[in-house]
Amino acid sequence: MPFDRHPVAPPQPARLSPRIPLRQLRDPHLHIGPEAGDTDSDTALLLEWAAALKAEQPRVLGYPGSLDFDYAALAPLLSVLANNVGDPASADASAIHAKAYEQAVIDYFAQSAGTDPDAVYGYMTAGGTEGLLFGLATARSALPHAPVYASDQAHYSVGKAARLLGLQLITVASRPDGTMDPDDLGSKLRKQTLLAPRNQPPGVIVLATIGTTMRGAYDDVTVLREAAAMFGAVYVHADAALGGFIAAHAPSLPRWSFRHGADSVSISGHKMIGMPVPCGVVLARWHLVPDASSGEYVQATDRTLGCSRSGLAAVLMWSALRRLGYTGMRTRVLSCLDVARYAADRLAAAGARPSRPTDSVVVCFDRPTPEIVDRWHLACEGDRAHIVTVAHVDRAAVDELCADLSRMQR
Numbered sequence: 001m002p003f004d005r006h007p008v009a010p011p012q013p014a015r016l017s018p019r020i021p022l023r024q025l026r027d028p029h030l031h032i033g034p035e036a037g038d039t040d041s042d043t044a045l046l047l048e049w050a051a052a053l054k055a056e057q058p059r060v061l062g063y064p065g066s067l068d069f070d071y072a073a074l075a076p077l078l079s080v081l082a083n084n085v086g087d088p089a090s091a092d093a094s095a096i097h098a099k100a101y102e103q104a105v106i107d108y109f110a111q112s113a114g115t116d117p118d119a120v121y122g123y124m125t126a127g128g129t130e131g132l133l134f135g136l137a138t139a140r141s142a143l144p145h146a147p148v149y150a151s152d153q154a155h156y157s158v159g160k161a162a163r164l165l166g167l168q169l170i171t172v173a174s175r176p177d178g179t180m181d182p183d184d185l186g187s188k189l190r191k192q193t194l195l196a197p198r199n200q201p202p203g204v205i206v207l208a209t210i211g212t213t214m215r216g217a218y219d220d221v222t223v224l225r226e227a228a229a230m231f232g233a234v235y236v237h238a239d240a241a242l243g244g245f246i247a248a249h250a251p252s253l254p255r256w257s258f259r260h261g262a263d264s265v266s267i268s269g270h271k272m273i274g275m276p277v278p279c280g281v282v283l284a285r286w287h288l289v290p291d292a293s294s295g296e297y298v299q300a301t302d303r304t305l306g307c308s309r310s311g312l313a314a315v316l317m318w319s320a321l322r323r324l325g326y327t328g329m330r331t332r333v334l335s336c337l338d339v340a341r342y343a344a345d346r347l348a349a350a351g352a353r354p355s356r357p358t359d360s361v362v363v364c365f366d367r368p369t370p371e372i373v374d375r376w377h378l379a380c381e382g383d384r385a386h387i388v389t390v391a392h393v394d395r396a397a398v399d400e401l402c403a404d405l406s407r408m409q410r
Contacts, residue, residue: 058397061387062379064242064361066274068392071316082311086300087292088123093299098311101318108321109267109281112248112329113240114259122283123304124269124314128241129157131266131282134305135237136161136205138264141290142235143203147192149228150207151180153215155239158207167205177357178217180208182227189231201232208236210256211243214381215355216362216388218243218254225261235288238262241280242388243360245272249333250359263288269313272333273320274391279313332391336361339389343398350402351409361389372404 057067082098088106089099102124110117125131132155136148147168150158162169170192173184189204196202206228208219221236228234238256240247244267247254257265264284269275292301324332340356343363347354352365364386372378378385387393387401 056377057392059375060377061393061397061401062377062385064268064271064388064390066270066272066390066392069274069276069320071276071319074316074319077312077315082315084124084309084311084314085298085307086295086302086304087121090292090300090302093297098314102309102311102314105314105317105321106281106283110283112326113244113262113265113267113283114248114257115283119286120258120283121286121289121303122281124309124317125266125280125282126306126309127270127278127280128155128239128266128268129161130305131241131268131280132157132207132237132239133161133164134282135239135264135266135284136165136167136207137305138284138288138290139205139235139237140165140167142263142288143205143233146203146205146233146235148205148207149185149188151209151212151219153178153180153212153217154207154209155213155241158239174212174217178212178215179357180219180224182220182223185224185227189228193231203233203235204228204231206234206236208238208256208262209243210238210240210247210254211360211362213242214362214379214384214386215357215364216242216360216386217357218247218256218360220255221257221260221262222255235263236261238265240265241268242271242362244268245329246333246337246359246361249330250337252359254359258283258285269317272329272336272390273317273324275313275316275320277310277313277316279310279317336389336391336393339393339395339398342395343387343389346398346402347405350405352402352405363387363389368405369408372401372408375404376401 060067081096084097084099084102085092088102106122107117110120147170148162149170149172151172151174153174159169170188172188173181175181206224208221208224210218221238225234225236240256247256266282267280269279289303292303294301337359340361340363344354344356347365354363354365356363364384367380367383367385373380
C-alpha cells in the first residue's frame with residue numbers, strides 16, 4: 001500500500017506559513033494516510049493558515065488580487081453544490097446550478113465592455129487564462145490559418161495558449177510606454193504576407209493586452225485593428241484580465257472594448273472585485289462563436305471549454321457586483337487610481353524612479369533588496385519591481401514601503 005510508505009508525525013501548524021519557499025511546498029505533515037485524520041486538529045490547522053494569510057494581506061502589494069473582501073455571511077453556500085454545466089443560458093437535467101446568477105454577471109460584464117448583452121456569448125471562467133484560451137480558440141475557428149500577434153509585454157499564458165491551439169505566435173515590440181507598437185505590428189505583418197501563398201491571405205489574430213502584466217499599459221484596440229486591416233481579415237482578442245474594469249472607468253477612456261473593435265474580451269473577477277477563488281468572464285461576438293456541443297444526459301448545450309463551472313463563484317461575484325453597482329465600481333476604480341498616483345509621487349520622493357502608464361494601477365520602480373521584495377510581496381522583472389494598487393492597498397502601506405526603501409538607501 002502506498003500509504004504505508006510515508007509514516008508522518010502529527011500536523012504542526014507552525015509550518016504552514018503562507019510564505020513557505022517553493023521547495024518546501026510538499027510538507028510531510030500534510031500527508032494523507034490510510035486512517036482518518038483528527039478533524040479538530042486539521043480544522044485548527046486550516047484556520048491558523050487562514051489567519052496567517054489574513055495577517056499578511058496588508059503587505060501584498062505586488063500582485064493584482066483585491067484582498068479587501070469578506071463573504072463570511074454567505075458561509076452556508078459552502079454546504080451546497082452548484083455546478084453550472086454547459087452554456088449559462090441553457091437549462092440542464094440536474095437543476096442544481098446557479099446559471100441565473102451567472103447570466104446576470106455576464107450581462108453586467110458585457111455592458112461594462114461596451115456591448116449589448118444579447119450581441120455576445122459569454123460565460124464565467126476559472127480565471128484570465130481560460131478566458132484568453134477561449135478567445136484564441138474562437139479566433140482560430142474564424143481564421144484557422146492566421147498567426148497570433150502579441151506584444152513582448154503580453155502575459156506568459158499567451159505562449160501556452162498558442163501551443164495548445166497549434167497557433168503560430170509572432171511577438172511584436174512594445175513602445176516605451178509599454179503598449180504594442182502598431183508600426184512594428186505592420187512590419188511583422190508585411191514580412192508574414194510575403195511568406196503566405198499568393199491570393200490566400202491567412203488573416204490576422206491580434207492579442208491586445210489591456211493592462212500589461214508588469215507595467216499595466218493598455219494596448220489601443222482601435223489602432224491595432226486599423227494597422228492589421230490592410231493584411232486581410234482581422235480578429236482582435238482583448239486580454240483585459242487586469243485592466244478591463246479599470247479601463248471601463250478610467251478618465252482617459254482607453255480604447256479597449258467591443259465598442260472599439262474587439263471581437264472577444266476576457267476579464268478577471270478576483271483582481272478588481274476581490275474573490276476567495278480565482279474566476280473571470282469571457283465574452284465573444286455571437287456570430288463568431290462555434291456551434292454548441294451537447295450531451296444527452298445533461299440536456300444542455302455547451303460552448304464552454306470546461307463544461308462544469310463553479311456556481312459558487314458565480315453567486316459570490318453576483319453578490320459583490322450587486323453590493324457595488326456600476327456607481328460603486330467606478331468609485332472603487334477611481335480610488336485605486338488615486339492611490340496609484342500617490343504611490344508614484346512617494347516612490348519618486350524615495351528615489352526609486354517610478355513609472356506609471358496613464359490611468360494604470362501598476363507602478364514600476366527600481367528593484368529593492370530581497371528583504372523588501374519578500375516583505376512586500378513585490379513582483380519583479382529584471383532590475384524593476386512593481387506594486388498594483390488594488391483596493392486593499394492604501395496610502396499607509398505605500399508610506400511604509402517607501403520608508404523601507406529610504407532606509408535601504410542609507
